[in-house]
Amino acid sequence: MRQALKLYTTIRKNQFMMATVIGMILIILSVGSIILIPSMTGQDIDDTLGTALMCIWLIMAIIVFLNDQSRRLDTWLYTQNISRGQLFLTRIILLVGLPIMAANVVDLGLTAVRHPHILMATFNNDITVSANVLFMSSLFVIIATIIGPHWLKLAGSIFTLGLMVLAGPMIASLFKRISGGTSHFEVIIQPIITVLAALLIFAIGYYLAQNISDDTVDEAVRVHYLKWPIVIFVFVATLIKTMSNPGRNSVDGFLLGLILPIILTVVTFIFVFKPTFKVTWDK
Amino acid sequence: MTLVIENISKKIQDKQVLENVSFELNQGEIVGLVGRNGAGKTTLFGTIAGELIPDFGRIGLNDLDYNKTTRLHDQLFYVDMPENWLRHYSPKKIKTILKVSYKNFDESWYDAEIKRFGLNNSKRIRTYSKGMRALFAIIVSFASRAQYVLLDEPLDGLDVLIRDQVKQLIVNQVTQHNTTILIASHNLIELDTLVDRILLLKNQTIDRTFAIEDNKDIKKYQLAFTGDELPRFLRDSGTIIAQTGHIVTIVFNDFSEDLGIKLAGPEFKFVEELQISSEDVFRASFAEEAFTWQQELEADA
Known part of the structure; x- marks a missing residue:
């Protein structure tokens, strides 16, 4: 594992340095603007700096991650004295864990210096935000692991993100019902459940990454036995969403609700299985 | 030390590319791999090196499963040609990376060869000509001091003078470091002057192994x-x-x-x-x- 971390940081040294420099610039700009512009409320900047840093670093991480595949660095790393699993874990640590941790350290550090009285509240807020970001990252990582072409990775991520946004209120009400609205649940239990869910997704990703061969890089679904489950998932997820809309009790409404799931399923099926149709008038 | 390829089978997009491929590579040998276009030479290289996971079979080195024993992986060097990660970096940066990944990386030899062939140390490899890129891939392969080197069309795109130099490099590498080299090539005339024996890949398998004199x-x-x-x-x-x-x-x-x-x-x-x-x-x-x-x-x- 040490070799994997050492090799990956050597390869991506410039990008890590760039991320550090960008982070430093953002911190200096934020702190500088508070000092130089007295009318500006420091509290607002402190609240958003950690999240902004996290987002910027994670966007850079996504670019680096996708770039590894397009530069065929992945292909070469598979031949190195690190396993596929170690490579997967290295990326999780350096491209997901590190940005989240670093952003939190900056956020808490600045808060401790400037507003020590709200340190605990900031800490609680950071835990919730970090848990959610970790969960979203785990979804992206597993999608990017399973799906081959870049644009399909992005399409898959947008689809899943859309589902998460749509399912968000439902999940929130479920959490509320379980917790009975206690703040203890929201501050401690909810982030723990979110982190555990993210770790479970990462564990599945780790297992899959060990069995992915480089020859599947252009395939929509790189894991053979997940092809049908993904097509079915697209249908079921879209169907649940469309059927939950009002006016689906009538036959017309029901049929109307079937249109989008069927279209999306057919499109997914075509990308996943690449069926060839032969149009001919010959007997 | 022998690299043993045992019954390797590989399907790509439901098409059988390799089927029960078996052969051995002994220390200090130069072996040619020939086959028609699309016969599966690059797939075989990728499978031996670990890029591709075989559907069946085993690659053994020192009685260990090579693919599962990652610590053995600095004993073998392969970069797929012509598209590979090297093109995006300069020789200087590549040296830094390979020093981490190959424990026996020969830095002084690498620098000397880069200088000898007049390759620009700070320019990215993608700015090189096709021949220079092929030459650089060979220098990198040998500088790794890996025991096994797989070269895919190493003489492709090289002019006659550089080709002679490269052939000399290959022979020196084998004589001085006892390296085993597997060369895939369509240039059979060049192979004849280099290799100890040739493996013929036909019908998804090694159809025959031959040495001209035998x-x-x-x-x-x-x-x-x-x-x-x-x-x-x-x-x-x-x-x-x-x-x-x-x-x-x-x-x-x-x-x-x-x-x-x-x-x-x-x-x-x-x-x-x-x-x-x-x-x-x-x-x-x-x-x-x-x-x-x-x-x-x-x-x-």
């Missing part, structure tokens, strides 16, 4: 026939490489005593056995395909 079954003849038409048995039992009027150059894949007696008959004015090359063996191995194409061409004409 080959007794394959024979090449130049002969002149007496009649108006080429004797039928020649077409049936050999591959015609060239024909000018009544003079024919032919390779027999499976030369037998019966054939020798026929050639000594009155149908021929002149018969001479020629030195066989890997190209001849290659042609003879694909005699059926060549014959079919020949017939199709004749039918079209």
